[in-house]
Amino acid sequence: MPLPNDEKLIALSEEILKEFEKVFGPHPGFRPAHAKGTMLTGRFTPSNEATSLTRAQHATQASTPVTVRFSNSTGIPLLPDNDANADPRGIAIRFNLAEHVHTDIVAHSANGFPATDGAGFLEFLRAVTQEDKAKVQEFVGSHPKALAFVQSITPMPVSFAQERYFGLTAMKFTNKDGVTRFGRYTIVPEAGEEHLSADAAAGKDANYLFDEFTERIGKGPVKFKITVQVAEDGDVINDATVHWPADRKVVELGTIELTQPVAADAREQKQIIFDPIPRLDGIEPSEDPLLELRAAVYLISGRKRRSAPEPTE
Template identity: 80%
Template sequence: MPLPNDETLIALGEEILTEFEKVFGPHPGFRPAHAKGLMLTGRFTPADGATSLTRAQHVTQASTPVTVRFSNSTGLPLIPDNDAGADPRGMAIRFHLAEHVHTDIVSHSANGFPATNGTEFLEFLRAVTQPDKGKVQEFIGSHPKALAFVQSITPMPVSFAEERYFGLTAMKFTNKDGVSRFGRYLILPEAGEKHLSAEEAAGKGPDFLFNELNDRIKNEPIRFKITVQVAEDGDLVDDVTVHWPPERKMVDLGTIELAELVADNEREQKQIIFDPIPRLDGIEPSDDPLLELRAAVYLISGRRRRAVS
């Protein structure tokens, strides 16, 4: 996973990381966002008919090992699970294709993002760092994309395993016949979606989601279905803030079954650097300007995290 050659892009990534630190403070060894997490392992099994969408390796072979990280929002490693600021929740998936060969999906539980590009996102973060919190509300009220993002955040989940997750940025899927279509990931829990009221959430403990995940995985596997919403001609595929009509076709890509916690979880979370760019035959990035920037931010912050003893 190389850094992009664009010096302007790298500089923008550094500025974004600086703003994250202003918001949440320095926490060496942890992610600047989604700092509190837990990783599980399991397998991905493709669905019948998934090859009609893509010839990607993990869709054409019988099954593929996966690592999945669930996380709370913010860069605070000790944020209580029942803090409203811990939403949206994150789900990052790594498909292990061969030794040192992988592809990832990075998703969160809100069907939205506050900006179309890196400059807009930096502006959003700078508004958040203002001492006068009224300025943040003023910014959100005057920026429709930021407002739509805030409104897309779902209530607190009962479990990480009972929440859905959105890939947001479009990818280009190509099948064995060379037919390409753009699509967006939507990851659905087999257990269904369940959320808490504000009153119910207030009565939960600071680690209730991670404790529940620990208990659940001991008793039964956790399953998610990976689906792809397919764009049609005329749909905008390079703007994460633009939703496609809900009646667009959904393709079932396959099922993830998680069976156990990752050993040495703390160390492995520090080491793994998820990549929002797929980097494999059969699934390519769209021209969404956020993809290269996110990849740069993840890599820069990941290298810093690894450097902390």
Template identity: 60%
Template sequence: MPLPTDEKLLALSNDLIQQFDQIFGLHPGFRPAHAKGILLTGAFTPAAGASALTRAPHIARPSTPVTVRFSNSTGLPLIPDSDPNANPRGFAIRFNLAEHVHTDIVSHSTDGFPTHTGAEFLEFLRAVVASDPKNPAGSPLEAFLGKHPETLTFIQTPKPAPESFATDNYFGVTAFEFFNAEGKSRFGRYRILPGAGVHHLTEEETKAKAADYHFEEIAARVKQGPITFRIAVQLANEGDVTDNATIHWPEDREIVELGTITLDTLVADNAVEQQRIIFDPIPRVDGIEPSADPLLELRAAIYLISGRRRRAAPPTGEAK
């Protein structure tokens, strides 16, 4: 996939990567955000009736191989799983359609995003760096949050640690337009729901956990049996905002089942494969089109630029 030609987009993408580097430090071979992760493989099986929403190829096939990555937040490869900053957790899914042909879903465990645009997100990160979290009064962060109540809402949204990567809900950040075989379209956002149910830990329980409890638990869990998730889409109604990731749609909106992911194998050479794989937040597949959300092109550019940098670094070995 080539880099975009929009110079402003490229400059903003590089500025954001540089800002992550300033916050978390340089860790060659790792992602600037969601650095600590683990890969598993399995298969996706479409739900009956999913073709009424989209003609995407993985919906038309009986089964499609998938590669997924669970991750902690931040750009710190060794962040303890018990650290509150490890939330929201990430969940990226690759549908392997053919050799070098795929479509991805990139989600995290908090519904929404802190800002509407990438420029606002950069301003937010710079305000965080320039402020003392113990004394926010009169700080750049306080000023930013005063102008952006949606960011404050995201920050204040509870982000409890799950018992397992396999026991949390995950949400697509942006909306997409889904087209069926008749050409009818609906906008929707992904929701990924755990077959094991949602189970969170209390703050006290989280503090008592080991630094790598998520990664040790998911490796042990998949050896005991398959891990399942349902992929669903919350559909927008006419008039709902589809180009702003900070705006939630009402919970009474229709939810359509797309299918089930069954994970059964931990990827061999996990660290090497994590360094290589570059997920793409834009579907790039017939039947699912990007919305006009300004975050999409920006996130795709950031993932590609940082992914190429990651691939060019020395092998990361056995680190997460």
């Protein structure tokens, strides 16, 4: 994954990373956001519908091994799972297509994003880091996209396995006949969604999600459906803050079945750098400006993370 040849984009990415560090502090070896996480392995099996949408390798072969990371929000590695700042939760899915060949999906549990582009996101970060809560509320109240994002954050989940995740940026899908459509991912839990009341969440311990997931995966596979909501002509495809009508067609891409934790989890989390840009035949990025920005932020921060001292298990 190369850095883009765009000095302004790289400078903006560095500014965003500096702002994350101001908020959460320096934590070498960890992500600047979604620092606390866990990884599992399993397989993806495409649905019968998948090839109608895309000719991508993992949609056309019988199955593909996957590596999946679940995470809390913020850049604080020891943030309690029941801290209000731990939402939205994150999921990142890597389809391992061959040795050193992969494609990823990155999503989170809020069906929204606070800004259309990188400059707007940096403005949001600077606003919410203020110690004056009244000024934070004033900013959110006067910026409709930021307000919509805050309102889209769901209550704390019972389990990572009972949360829905949204890939906010549109992708361009092309099938074997050359038919192209734009779509957005949603990752749907087979076990159904379930969230906690504020009182129930307050009674949970600091690692309740990670402990619950360890127990759950020990009893059997955890499954998610990957679906794609397909845009129609005239739908906005380059702005993650704009929702498409609920009546748009949804195609089931396939099922992820997770079976076991990743060995040497802390070390592997440090090394892996997920890429929000698909970079394979059959699925391409849209012109959403957040994609190149996120890819640059992930790569720059990932290289710094890899150069930090090894974490202890």
